[in-house]
Amino acid sequence: MSYRDILVFLDATSDTPVRLELAVTLARQHGARLLGVDVSTPSAFDGQWKDSAAGLQDLFLSQLDRAGLNGEFRIADRDTGAWKALYAHFADLVIATQRHETNADLVLPAVPEEVLLSAGVPVLILPPGWRPRPVGKTIVLAWNASREATRAAHDALPLLSRAEKVVLFEFAPQADRLDSAPRLMADHLRRHGVEVESFTWPDAGDSSPVDALFACLDQEDADLIVSGAFGHSPMAEALLGGVSRDLIRNVSMPILMSH
Template identity: 30%
Template sequence: MICKTLLVHLDDSTHSAARTEFALDLARRYDAHLIGLYVVCPDMTRPFFLQDEGAWIAMHDARRDANLKTAQERFLAAAAQAGLSSVEWRAPEGSAVDVTVLHARHADLLVLGQHDPEDPSSYISRHFVEDVVMSSGRPAIVLPYAGTVHTFAQSVLIAWDGSRESARALADALPVIKHAKFVTVVTVETGPTHGEPAGIDVAAWLERHNIQAGFATAPRVSGVSAGSLLLNMLTDRHIDLVVMGAYGHARVQERLLGGMTRTMLQSMTVPVLMSH
């Protein structure tokens, strides 16, 4: 994958500015075109009692238009301040997931944000990030809502389970991790492997791409999900990027892994590069 077109999701949340700054930095790094895609939750919830429904709708539309204008001005101002001229603003109408997926398919890499339960403006739709990742056919870097991203892709953990999804994510991540100082391929013990390729084989494949990687096996702990095991490793290894496959809600693999996709999206503390 060559990153020449990046797409960052923008909304009215307090975290939109951080995503913009992160995406601008990536665009400079890859000399890429950056698309700012403004998509928010189409909240049209009306109060139970309205004396003038027309006035309420007009007020709602005015607030929506003002928010859109503010978001556009902030995005373009941040791009100008960063010295990035190849930027584009888009604010399509329609279903939040559908329009995001459509525009995402014309980009190489997406920048999305974890849902913040304390910020109502960060809610777009249920399972928004998962649906976009699994329907767009594009890799996405999901930023955590808590904390600040001080470093990125310097110490990388690759969650490897031998699945199609993890293979896709690792291939998509190559341009992002090629300058990492530390890369570790981590597998979670699930039982006898019967000679299947494991972490050491992935590390050898990465070495042929000029990426030096170590490998480790996390022992399975009864009652602890694979996602929780990986989360516990992030601080110990000073990880600043996780690379992993994304699994659907109803897939058998998702249940066997203990809902690793869901666990990471709910509890991530560092950026996660996901691909389906």
């Protein structure tokens, strides 16, 4: 199982080269076509960032040629900035970087949260300032038997199937009388060739789900989180539900999310 089309967002910020490097690595691993989409705002072409903004196509095509990959370069509609203009609905996986207040005006506002909630494809989000390192060797799958978590698990199967270790994390699982949801999910993933270890955290009232997840990440030495994204209408003030929002805006490692 592989991703056949991978999309990476490109912008004038200093995070783009490492994001593109990861996209190239994943495209080579999966034999995927790589689509680079310029999501720069008009203001990115003024001041100190203008050379980086103007050079995105050359940067992308040179990396594509060097890696021997098939791919295409596209420019998002800078006038609307809507997620539908960003080509995300034509990909199997989208790679983005979480917004940062120091350069948010350089990137179209739909990236990454509106894309995550609206495009219907998984989004691999890197933290600002992330530096290249292996991604997907040890994966923690945040599981709670919800629609969003189920979607994320299936969207991540191409990565889960290649991982050296997968940990199924659940915070305060219900005491089911007949069957345990984590065990059922672990059995299902094994049908896809994914061996799973379980990590459950009881709710003793002294830790939040996110704090417990971070503790699991530290203990397992993970390099990728897979999680469902719980959200509301993109028009709402808060695009993501509380736990998802805390996770996406505070995590210090890559996270693949699906909604």
